[in-house]
Amino acid sequence: MTGEGSDSARDQSVAREEETAPSPSEVSVPDGVDDRRSMASDLLDAAESDPGDVSRDEMAQIVALLSVDDGEARSTAAKALQHLYDRPALFAPYVEALLSAAASYPDDFEGIPAPAVWMGSPHVRATVYATDALARVAQREPSLFVPHVEEMATRLRSDRNVSRYLLFVVGLAEADSPGLVSREWLRDELCDLLDRGRGNGYPSWAADVLGQLGDPEALAAVREAHPGEDADDLAREAFDEAIAALEAAE
Numbered sequence: 373m374t375g376e377g378s379d380s381a382r383d384q385s386v387a388r389e390e391e392t393a394p395s396p397s398e399v400s401v402p403d404g405v406d407d408r409r410s411m412a413s414d415l416l417d418a419a420e421s422d423p424g425d426v427s428r429d430e431m432a433q434i435v436a437l438l439s440v441d442d443g444e445a446r447s448t449a450a451k452a453l454q455h456l457y458d459r460p461a462l463f464a465p466y467v468e469a470l471l472s473a474a475a476s477y478p479d480d481f482e483g484i485p486a487p488a489v490w491m492g493s494p495h496v497r498a499t500v501y502a503t504d505a506l507a508r509v510a511q512r513e514p515s516l517f518v519p520h521v522e523e524m525a526t527r528l529r530s531d532r533n534v535s536r537y538l539l540f541v542v543g544l545a546e547a548d549s550p551g552l553v554s555r556e557w558l559r560d561e562l563c564d565l566l567d568r569g570r571g572n573g574y575p576s577w578a579a580d581v582l583g584q585l586g587d588p589e590a591l592a593a594v595r596e597a598h599p600g601e602d603a604d605d606l607a608r609e610a611f612d613e614a615i616a617a618l619e620a621a622e
Contacts, residue, residue, distance in 0.1 A: 539558075
């Protein structure tokens with residue numbers, strides 16, 4: 373099958389998945405806090421023990437729980453997504469709902485959350501877990517997010533404190549389908565994260581995405597932000613590979 377034919381078949385498969393997927397609005401979410409938390413815990417257990425068997429109905433339940441008021445139920449449901457990102461098709465029908473439910477941090481929270489901070493707030497954890505999972509899905513199937521790039525870019529440009537993992541999703545989608553957003557804006561935003569949010573892995577993410585975008589104007593910033601030999605292997609590799617890709621693009 374040609375690349376074009378493969379893309380067409382994939383798009384048709386995603387479209388069918390979206391058409392037949394259960395709606396989170398139709399999920400019967402328990403009224404009681406304890407029952408909601410129990411439901412979320414059962415879904416997390418299922419995702420942890422056998423992610424390949426998590427059904428579309430269970431995915432709809434996870435997404436529905438992200439919209440409840442109880443932070444513990446939300447964060448537990450969002451944590452389940454951390455075990456499912458190897459199944460992009462499972463996320464395809466719910467990208468918009470996930471963005472609506474978990475893209476932004478609570479209004480009273482400012483800046484990039486350090487792990488010590490977000491571990492103390494279940495609502496912040498829910499946003500971190502959900503958007504990190506979306507970024508990992510985008511690594512595997514960036515085309516899923518192409519229809520949502522404009523919405524994500526609008527959120528990122530707004531006054532809301534939006535998770536910067538969405539910036540990596542936008543960058544991966546742009547690398548897959550160039551011309552979706554301003555490259556200058558995207559480059560500047562990613563370069564700003566090359567030395568911020570280290571506890572969340574933002575520098576490595578930013579370097580990786582900049583490398584995939586292949587914009588040689590980012591090369592100097594990536595070189596300057598290289599973490600050096602004292603950094604962990606994954607961080608060094610992300611920067612080394614990005615530098616190599618950007619040098620090749622010059």
